[in-house]
């Protein structure tokens with residue numbers, strides 16, 4: 447569900463639908479995606495793209511102000527359209543060429559009534575608001591395209607139930623293991639966890655890992671003692687595993703998922719918990735657990751740069 451704001455009255459050509467006149471105000475568009483729901487949402491949010499659906503024409507003129515997601519198993523897009531049709535006017539046949547609904551686009555002069563109606567619906571979660579949009583815009587203007595990912599990575603602890611395809615998991619592993627490693631020893635080992643019982647047991651075993659109850663997947667990054675350096679350099683395994691963990695978090699972000707780092711090493715109880723649940727081999731030391739899934743929350747892009755924490759030695 448995408449909420450758009452149109453600043454001024456305008457006639458807009460909407461493909462084969464013609465050129466309806468749109469009043470100034472707010473438009474709630476109900477859409478769905480059978481899979482990759484989040485990439486669809488991101489697509490609607492983007493300004494530049496190929497025009498394909500009715501919403502793409504409107505999106506060129508109207509700015510998105512909020513996104514809501516809902517679980518289609520619990521509430522179909524047409525039932526949500528029906529609910530909106532009881533309280534709001536609509537643009538005839540917009541986005542509803544493939545169903546019997548009068549429309550999938552509803553209008554309100556002010557945003558509050560429409561937001562209130564949406565927020566009354568159980569199972570509908572607001573994921574992006576105007577604040578996110580603003581901060582994202584200003585930070586993105588100042589930084590090159592390739593760095594966006596770093597600013598956008600945030601700890602995401604709420605997920606939808608959507609399972610993660612095997613090839614996506616494979617890509618995450620490959621990205622994780624592209625990390626640098628001291629003397630190239632690569633003293634690491636990854637455990638991919640997708641079994642519900644194991645994810646739940648890990649959540650039980652760690653008071654700071656409760657988000658695993660919602661996660662469809664997790665990866666445990668462990669240090670492998672059989673591959674660690676001898677002597678003073680032994681502890682480089684910690685940096686190596688940290689680099690893998692951060693690579694994994696960035697890959698998760700890049701693929702439209704969200705995740706969080708759940709620290710294991712050096713806290714003995716946390717490590718023991720993971721070892722017991724997963725029956726890890728003795729040579730492995732749990733370093734970090736990454737809980738992830740398709741996000742059901744979003745956070746603003748940002749930096750944490752504080753001048754007091756930086757010294758410029760000119």
Ligand SMILES: Cc1cc2nc3c(=O)[nH]c(=O)nc-3n(C[C@H](O)[C@H](O)[C@H](O)COP(=O)(O)O)c2cc1C
Nearest residue numbers: 599600601602603654655657706707708709710745
């Ligand atoms: C070593 C490490 C351990 C962490 N452990 C946990 C944890 O056990 N549970 C959790 O919810 N978040 C954990 N986090 C995530 C931090 O809380 C989070 O990164 C921090 O609040 C900054 O927010 P951001 O990731 O959104 O930028 C951990 C992060 C790091 C780097």
